[in-house]
Amino acid sequence: MSSIRRTLDERLIFEKSKKGRRGYLFPACDIPIHAQNKPLSSTYLRKITPKLPEVSEIDTVRHYNQLGRKSFGVDLGFYPLGSCTMKYNPKVNEAAASLEKFTEIHPLQDTSTVQGALKLIHELTGYLCEITGMEWGTMQPFAGAQGEYTGMKLFRAYFMQRGETKRNNLIVPSSSHGTNPASAHLAGFTVIEIPADERGLVNPEFLEPYLNDELAGIMLTNPNTLGLFEADIAKAAKKIHNAGGLLYYDGANMNAIMGKVRPGDMGFDVVHLNLHKTFSTPHGSGGPGAGPVLVSERLIPYLPVPDVVFDGNNYDFNWDRPQTIGKVAGFNGNFGILVRAYTYIRVMGKNGLKRASEIAVLNANYLRVKLMETYELTYPGLCKHEFVLSARRIKEDTGISAMDIAKGLLDLEIHPPTMYFPLIVPEALMIEPTETETRETLDEFADIMISLAELAYREPDDLHSAPHTTPVRRVDEVLAARKPVVRWREKTDPNLIHP
Amino acid sequence: MNSYIPHSEEDVREMLLAVGVQEIDDLFSDVPEELRLKRDLNIPEGLSEEEVLSLMRKYASMNTLGTSYLGCGSYDRIIPSAVSGIVSLPTFATAYTPYQPEISQGVLQAIFEFQTMICELTGLDVSNASLYDGHTAAAEAAAMCFNQRRKSQTLLVSPTVHPFTLKVLKSYFSDMGFSITVLPEKDGLPVFDSLPDYLDSSLAGLFVQSPNIYGLLEDYSGVADMLHDEGALFVISSDPMSLGMVKSQAEWGADIAIGDTQPFGLHQCFGGPTAGYIAAREKLLRKMPGRISGQTVDTDGNRAFVLTLQAREQHIKRERATSNICSNQALAALATSVYLSLAGWDGIQKAAELSYQKAHYLAAKLAATAGLSPAFSAPFFCEFTIDFTSEERAGKFLDSMKKRGIFAGVHLGSLSQNRKGLVTIAVTEKRTIEELDCYVESAMEAVNE
Numbered sequence: 041m042s043s044i045r046r047t048l049d050e051r052l053i054f055e056k057s058k059k060g061r062r063g064y065l066f067p068a069c070d071i072p073i074h075a076q077n078k079p080l081s082s083t084y085l086r087k088i089t090p091k092l093p094e095v096s097e098i099d100t101v102r103h104y105n106q107l108g109r110k111s112f113g114v115d116l117g118f119y120p121l122g123s124c125t126m127k128y129n130p131k132v133n134e135a136a137a138s139l140e141k142f143t144e145i146h147p148l149q150d151t152s153t154v155q156g157a158l159k160l161i162h163e164l165t166g167y168l169c170e171i172t173g174m175e176w177g178t179m180q181p182f183a184g185a186q187g188e189y190t191g192m193k194l195f196r197a198y199f200m201q202r203g204e205t206k207r208n209n210l211i212v213p214s215s216s217h218g219t220n221p222a223s224a225h226l227a228g229f230t231v232i233e234i235p236a237d238e239r240g241l242v243n244p245e246f247l248e249p250y251l252n253d254e255l256a257g258i259m260l261t262n263p264n265t266l267g268l269f270e271a272d273i274a275k276a277a278k279k280i281h282n283a284g285g286l287l288y289y290d291g292a293n294m295n296a297i298m299g300k301v302r303p304g305d306m307g308f309d310v311v312h313l314n315l316h317k318t319f320s321t322p323h324g325s326g327g328p329g330a331g332p333v334l335v336s337e338r339l340i341p342y343l344p345v346p347d348v349v350f351d352g353n354n355y356d357f358n359w360d361r362p363q364t365i366g367k368v369a370g371f372n373g374n375f376g377i378l379v380r381a382y383t384y385i386r387v388m389g390k391n392g393l394k395r396a397s398e399i400a401v402l403n404a405n406y407l408r409v410k411l412m413e414t415y416e417l418t419y420p421g422l423c424k425h426e427f428v429l430s431a432r433r434i435k436e437d438t439g440i441s442a443m444d445i446a447k448g449l450l451d452l453e454i455h456p457p458t459m460y461f462p463l464i465v466p467e468a469l470m471i472e473p474t475e476t477e478t479r480e481t482l483d484e485f486a487d488i489m490i491s492l493a494e495l496a497y498r499e500p501d502d503l504h505s506a507p508h509t510t511p512v513r514r515v516d517e518v519l520a521a522r523k524p525v526v527r528w529r530e531k532t533d534p535n536l537i538h539p
Numbered sequence: 540m541n542s543y544i545p546h547s548e549e550d551v552r553e554m555l556l557a558v559g560v561q562e563i564d565d566l567f568s569d570v571p572e573e574l575r576l577k578r579d580l581n582i583p584e585g586l587s588e589e590e591v592l593s594l595m596r597k598y599a600s601m602n603t604l605g606t607s608y609l610g611c612g613s614y615d616r617i618i619p620s621a622v623s624g625i626v627s628l629p630t631f632a633t634a635y636t637p638y639q640p641e642i643s644q645g646v647l648q649a650i651f652e653f654q655t656m657i658c659e660l661t662g663l664d665v666s667n668a669s670l671y672d673g674h675t676a677a678a679e680a681a682a683m684c685f686n687q688r689r690k691s692q693t694l695l696v697s698p699t700v701h702p703f704t705l706k707v708l709k710s711y712f713s714d715m716g717f718s719i720t721v722l723p724e725k726d727g728l729p730v731f732d733s734l735p736d737y738l739d740s741s742l743a744g745l746f747v748q749s750p751n752i753y754g755l756l757e758d759y760s761g762v763a764d765m766l767h768d769e770g771a772l773f774v775i776s777s778d779p780m781s782l783g784m785v786k787s788q789a790e791w792g793a794d795i796a797i798g799d800t801q802p803f804g805l806h807q808c809f810g811g812p813t814a815g816y817i818a819a820r821e822k823l824l825r826k827m828p829g830r831i832s833g834q835t836v837d838t839d840g841n842r843a844f845v846l847t848l849q850a851r852e853q854h855i856k857r858e859r860a861t862s863n864i865c866s867n868q869a870l871a872a873l874a875t876s877v878y879l880s881l882a883g884w885d886g887i888q889k890a891a892e893l894s895y896q897k898a899h900y901l902a903a904k905l906a907a908t909a910g911l912s913p914a915f916s917a918p919f920f921c922e923f924t925i926d927f928t929s930e931e932r933a934g935k936f937l938d939s940m941k942k943r944g945i946f947a948g949v950h951l952g953s954l955s956q957n958r959k960g961l962v963t964i965a966v967t968e969k970r971t972i973e974e975l976d977c978y979v980e981s982a983m984e985a986v987n988e
Contacts, residue, residue: 053652053880063881064619066889069896070972077899080918084756084785090659092884097621100880104625107645113633129633132588141599146609147810148949156601157809170581182671185863196714219865221858228715231858269569299580301570324870325646326636328812366710370674370703371810389585392541398563399544405558422569450641478545510641512837520835520847526665527655
């Protein structure tokens with residue numbers, strides 16, 4: 041039997057198309073023929089026919105279920121992807137978000153008919169402010185990167201208002217998420233990278249050369265991407281503020297510190313949160329997420345419009361914010377994601393949120409201790425919610441890289457850690473277990489990681505050629521980039537990849 | 540105890556021991572004492588699943604639904620039943636961005652198919668995995684225009700694009716030394732007479748929308764040639780449902796097509812999540828923002844898919860990246876792919892035709908029986924606009940209709956100051972003739988109140 045191969049599964053939906061098949065029938069037109077309108081003038085009429093698949097409902101359902109089987113999610117297995125906080129996505133969040141009176145409301149309905157939605161947004165903003173120590177915020181940004189961009193626009197508006205047009209220098213540590221410098225640059229700032237000190241931390245002394253009237257501020261995540269708490273943050277904040285600059289907090293790592301320490305108390309002026317990380321909303325294989333932005337008092341006037349306000353009786357939109365940066369979303373951001381995050385916060389409550397961070401940190405440290413002998417810990421000591429191992433020694437001894445270890449994990453149905461990030465650790469494997477994983481899962485993962493390291497010394501070829509059991513083997517990324525094929529075209533022979 | 544955190548007290552004790560500390564707080568000893576939060580968060584105590592569901596039902600019940608004629612970027616359209624089951628599949632819903640292609644072929648293939656469908660609908664060559672929404676897609680398209688022409692400073696914008704899209708464009712670019720210049724408007728349409736005045740090396744491109752904010756279809760004959768002769772780009776935003784009937788962006792000569800796929804299988808959900816779409820000519824591929832799934836082969840020579848052209852992206856390029864976008868609206872894009880697979884081209888044409896016929900039926904009946912004639916004479920697709928001449932009269936009409944359970948239209952005055960009294964009415968394939976007749980009867984009463 042093993043020589044018989046099923047090929048039907050491997051077709052694209054377009055290759056399953058057969059003329060005349062239908063997956064859905066719209067109702068017949070109930071407007072009487074005599075009352076029907078004439079067709080449009082040919083100036084406006086479409087002439088080219090798009091090639092959409094013609095498939096039945098069962099074809100469609102099977103097609104996507106088959107694709108689903110060739111993917112991997114948190115619901116299937118351990119996903120210790122560093123900086124991504126792949127915690128369990130509670131199903132009650134989905135139940136709440138699929139209530140009809142949430143899913144069927146229109147963004148431009150009269151506000152008297154969406155009081156529940158506005159109340160939820162208003163209260164969620166308040167809770168997120170309490171968790172971060174900020175004063176108010178906007179729920180518009182769709183993702184963390186857009187939150188960063190919004191934050192940079194707020195920086196800009198603040199300095200413009202004060203006439204401080206020279207403030208263009210924005211500092212980011214070399215360990216920062218790649219979106220930080222990209223967002224700052226796109227918002228028009230000059231990015232200055234500062235190195236980590238020997239502890240892996242931002243050293244306030246390194247800020248000295250930039251503390252002048254050209255300083256806009258700094259973007260930081262704390263704990264940083266090494267999983268280390270920036271112990272000198274208060275000192276750094278003071279220096280930045282004294283020089284007239286602002287501090288931006290990248291909330292990607294908020295899962296480490298809820299209820300323990302708050303960005304606002306550390307001195308940050310703008311915070312974004314990733315609701316799809318810390319607040320348990322599903323990642324959706326790349327979105328939709330949500331990246332709310334919270335600010336300190338002095339930046340409130342610049343927040344996007346409309347604001348959601350409560351007068352004691354009713355909720356409403358308020359557009360009256362003369363210094364606003366404007367809008368960063370067409371409507372209210374990813375409202376469906378806000379409902380999920382709100383539900384999560386209400387289930388967890390004040391104690392549950394704090395407990396989540398405590399156990400996330402416990403899980404990370406437990407794994408760190410188990411793995412730091414086999415792999416290298418470039419920056420030793422207590423970590424927060426994640427830590428970064430280096431496979432440098434294994435690579436030098438055996439030729440097996442962090443990538444090979446990751447591919448070995450795929451065969452064992454474990455999602456690999458984040459690889460080759462942060463850039464300051466060679467052969468980096470960044471591990472974030474999250475609080476929702478049991479000790480047994482962590483024990484098994486540690487055993488597997490140790491076994492993979494042993495395998496690297498014993499039978500490196502086994503890892504070089506991994507994965508062996510996945511739907512495809514290692515893929516040729518260079519070919520994909522050199523000769524981009526980003527769409528199917530009719531009459532393309534599936535065996536002829538690059539005609 | 541919390542059902543999302545599985546640790547027993549014994550687990551915690553033993554794990555602390557393994558780490559070499561006494562208690563949980565020791566794990567936070569690196570946080571300076573003076574920064575630590577020394578009180579509880581001011582957030583209510585946790586709820587059980589049953590309690591939270593009951594609370595959420597209460598919040599939901601504070602929202603009201605009506606027979607909806609609201610449009611302007613979000614529509615009450617038919618969603619086939621098969622869509623929701625597929626977008627809840629755990630390997631789509633609970634997966635991260637497909638960084639590990641070997642275990643993400645399903646997601647990557649779905650994105651590749653989505654890209655193909657968007658290319659087919661718009662008539663353009665290349666597309667991506669989706670953007671946040673149709674409005675931010677306009678900003679990303681504008682960035683492509685500025686990037687492809689060095690030293691360009693001006694984006695011309697039609698006055699009849701969605702006012703919120705214009706707000707997003709201004710937020711993104713007006714503090715960056717770029718000019719967002721709005722063309723004049725007449726009879727609900729942009730006036731292109733002055734276009735030649737702007738044709739110089741500072742022009743990045745022209746951005747228009749059809750159907751426009753009033754629902755009107757715009758005629759772009761000759762526009763693309765003028766722009767291309769100068770070296771500027773042409774960007775057209777369209778409600779993708781209209782593409783089931785009217786000219787695609789490529790047929791008008793556009794270089795970039797954008798919009799929002801909400802009409803294709805996505806709930807209105809107070810405005811999100813939806814998915815922005817973008818497609819462009821081949822030569823702009825490497826300027827395109829966001830994730831792109833590309834076809835390649837694996838080591839056995841089998842067809843495979845992978846996120847490609849990542850060298851454009853921020854995790855490699857950092858501050859030299861041309862966009863900061865590192866996610867998309869994958870699950871929303873998946874809903875659109877499933878919708879388009881089920882409907883097929885035949886279904887999209889049908890839904891577009893139904894919307895067109897029903898909208899025109901309602902417009903004609905309102906004009907004939909309630910004295911409510913469309914404000915503009917240009918052809919429309921499924922939305923038309925009535926001028927109530929004042930904010931008060933428009934408000935009174937909409938309130939009166941609301942009392943009858945009908946969300947009768949969007950008051951454009953609530954979107955932009957200079958459109959007070961104008962109400963845009965959207966009719967989709969979902970509205971029945973009974974509902975349309977009920978609208979007309981209610982409107983006759985409402986205007987006479």
